[in-house]
Amino acid sequence: MGLSVQSRAWRAIILACGMAWFGPAVNLKAAELDSSGVAELTDRSTEPFGLFAAVPSAGAVWQKWQDAGRQLGDDGVQLALCDGDRDHCSSPAALRFLAIVDNARAREGRARLGEINRAINLAIRPMSDLAQYGATDVWSTPLVTFAHGAGDCEDYAIAKFVALRLAGLSPVDLRIVIIRDTLLGEDHAVAAARLDGHWLMLDNRRMAMVEDIHARNYRPLFVIDQTGVMKYVDTPLLANLPGQPYTGSIGLF
Template sequence: MGFFSHSHAWRAVILACGLTWIGPAADLAAGTLMSPGAAGLIRKSAEPFGLFASALSWGALREKWLDVERKLDDERVQLALCDGDRDRCASPAALQLLAIVDDGRAREGRARLGEINRAINLAIRPMSDLAQYGEVDVWSSPLVTFAHGAGDCEDYAIAKFVALRLAGISPDDLRIVIMRDTIRGEDHAVAAARLDGHWLMLDNRRMAMVEDGDVRNYRPMFVIDQYGAMRYDETPLLASATGQDVPPIAPNSAVQPGMTSPSNQ
C-alpha cells in the first residue's frame, strides 16, 4: 500500500464526525444483533464484525483514494528521512507523528494500541472538511492532518492506521472501517486493530477502545486493509444501546459514502 508497500489503492469517503462520546461503557457490554445469516458468517470471516467483504475495483471511492495514496508515498519518504535524522528534520508534523509512534513502541499489546489511540485523539481537533477546506469530501494524509492540527473522522483513522503500522503492528492486523451511524444518519470511520484474535475499534469519538462485538448503533459498510477497500457483503445493524432495533436499510440502498445514489456505486 502507498505508505508501506505497492499493494492496491485505498479509497476515500465523505464522512462527518466529531470528538464526542458514544455513551457509557456499560451500555456497550451486550452482544450484537445481526441480520439473518450473519451469525454463520461471523465464524468464517477474519474481518472486523466477522462479515465477509468483497473488493471494490472501480468507482468514485477508488479514484479518490488513488490520489491519497500518492500523497502517502511522498510522506513515507519524508518520515523515513526524519526518523533517520530528527535533528535535521524540517517537518514539525513528522516529528509529532514520530513522537507518538515512539511512545507506542515503548508499550506492548493493548497498551500500545491505547497509547496511539489516545495520543492522536488529543493531537487533532475535530473539524469538518467543509469548515477546514471549503469542500465536503477531503481525505487528508497524516502529515497534512498533523500540520493543520485538525481533521474529521477519516483523518483520525488514517493517521492511526499509519502510526500503528510504524509502531510495529502487522498490516494483517490493521483496518479502517467505515460504518453508518444509524442514530445521527451519517458515515463514520475508525481504525481497527486485531489483538489476540479480537478486533478493537480506535475511535476519535472516545478514548476507550471497544471490541467490534460491543459496538452499538452502527451498520458496517466498508473495510480497508493493506490491499485496498472492500464492501461488506452483508450490512447487519449492530444492536442499539437501548435494546431497540433501528429500522433496517434495504440491501440495494447502500451507497458508497460520497455518492448521491446507488447508481454511482
C-alpha cells in the same frame, strides 16, 4: 556517536521500505479490478465485525483510498528522513507524529494501541472538511493533518492506521472501517486493530477502545487494508449483539 548515526540511518531505510506498501499496494489492487461494480467475492469472515466482504472495482471510497495511497507514499519518505535524523528534520508535523509512534513503540499489546488512540485523539482538533478545505469528504494524510492540527473522522482513522503500522503492527492486523452511524444518520470512519484474535475499534469519538462485537448502532459499509477497499456484503445493524452496550459520545466527529 558514529554508531548511533549509523543505527538511525538503517532505521530510516527500514522505515522507508516498510512504508512502501501504502502507495504501490493500492495501485496494484486497482490494476487487478474490473469495471463491473462489485466483483470477486472473497472469504474474509475474519474481517472486523465478522462479515464477508467483496472487492469493489469503483466508487467514491475506492477512489479516495487510491488518492490517499499515492500521498501516503510521499509521507513515508518524509517520515523516513525525519526518523533517521531528527535534528535536521524540516517537518514539525513529522516530528510530532513520530513522537507518538515512539511512545507507542515503548509499550506492548493493548497499551500500544491505546497509546496511539489516545494521543492522536488529543493531537487533532475536530473540524469538518467544509470548514477546513471548503470541500466535502477530503481524506488527508497524517502529515497534512498534523500540519493543520485538525481533521475529521477519516483523518483520525488514517493517522492511526499509519501510526500503528510504524509502531510495529503487522498490516494483516490493521484496517480502516467505514460505518454508518444509524443514530446520527451519517457515515463515520474508525481504525481497527486485531489483538489476540479480537478487533478493537480506535474511534476519535472516545478514548476507550471497544471490541467490534460490542459496538452499537453501527452498520459496517467498507473495510480498507493495505491491498485496497472491500465492501461488506451483509451489513446488519449491530444493536443486539452480546456484550456491553456502546456508550460512546455522539457528535459530528
